Amino acid sequence: MTVAARGAVLALLGGFVVLLPTPASAQCGVQSEVGEVVETCDYSSGGIEEEKIKYPTSKWSVRQICKDGKRNPEGICFNPEDCTTDAGNPGTRYTLFRDGENVGTACLSAGEEDLVDDPPPIRALVIEAFERLSWPASKLEVQPPGGKTLVNLESNFYTTNSAATSISVNLVESNVVVSARPIAYRWNFGDGTSEVTETPGAPYPSLDVSHVYDQTAKVAVSVDTQYGDASFTVNGGPPEAIPSTIWVTGAAQDLEVVEAVPQLVLR
Structure with a gap:
């Protein structure tokens, strides 16, 4: 399906092509107003668990995604990007790392980020890599x-x-x-x-x-x-x-x- 500007879709009605409004995606995406394009995430908490089973020896970590790029020394955003999880719960967008390498984004609710560890110092990651x-x-x-x-x-x-x-x-x-x-x-x-x-x-x-x-x-x-x-x-x-x-x-x-x-x- 092709998403037109302002979130409309094409439909055939009485021989004429018309635009119908579509709701914004709620699953694992940035919260937005109806009609705006939503950027979806690559993983939910369940998807991370599946990846951990596929790569049992890998180390997993997340880093919060900030709206303005500003974060405290511990890496926590002052203004984090909001999202909605697959279960419909409010969450925060994170960058997901496998063995220190970026493998996509994830929408996690409060507590779900405990599924993975904080990223270790970059020097330790380089030596491992x-x-x-x-x-x-x-x-x-x-x-x-x-x-x-x-x-x-x-x-x-x-x-x-x-x-x-x-x-x-x-x-x-x-x-x-x-x-x-x-x-x-x-x-x-x-x-x-x-x-x-x-x-x-x-x-x-x-x-x-x-x-x-x-x-x-x-x-x-x-x-x-x-x-x-x-x-x-x-x-x-x-x-x-x-x-x-x-x-x-x-x-x-x-x-x-x-x-x-x-x-x-x-x-």
Whole structure:
């Protein structure tokens, strides 16, 4: 159904199109006069309970929505936005957070906000979110190329992933940018050995990261990346350090170790 300006709907009467007034929505919306457009909420108290069942390990919190944006140091609005719950009771509109991330709005009556906790300090939320963010895995390069190398020959390994990465995330109604860079690499050579370095390696003739296979085999090689030296900013403010680090597993790729076959060359 299309809602026209001033809340009227189209109807067919005697072959003519006429406008009929419609009542404003009362469920989980901002209280308004009849005929005004109502902004609805995403969740009621029952909807929050359903979400908590779907995400049993998540932490849930709400923050009151203010008509004028003014609130006291505890986050309570001086002039909160009113709404009507699904049960028809007067309520207040809140922003709902799952693990600190904004997932929508909710209309809750007095006491229903106790279903969730107050949002923790934003620094604690950033540190929790750091490990959930999608830090890029490093792409492994092997030389000789083509998926084959020679036994008893130095095989060269490297990756081009060495620059810092920044990821934006919305936490407690704030624009947070989290930055981190690769600080270490774990090279998995597929023969039961591995090596951790601070360097990403480099193309041949550099052999910063190399490995010698002592027998023929088919192995799966990969490189894992440790991100650290991390920091975050809130709404463009000064950066704050994050003490955490995280390892990101790299994709495995096949490598065949073969023997060199002597060939007679006529000159």
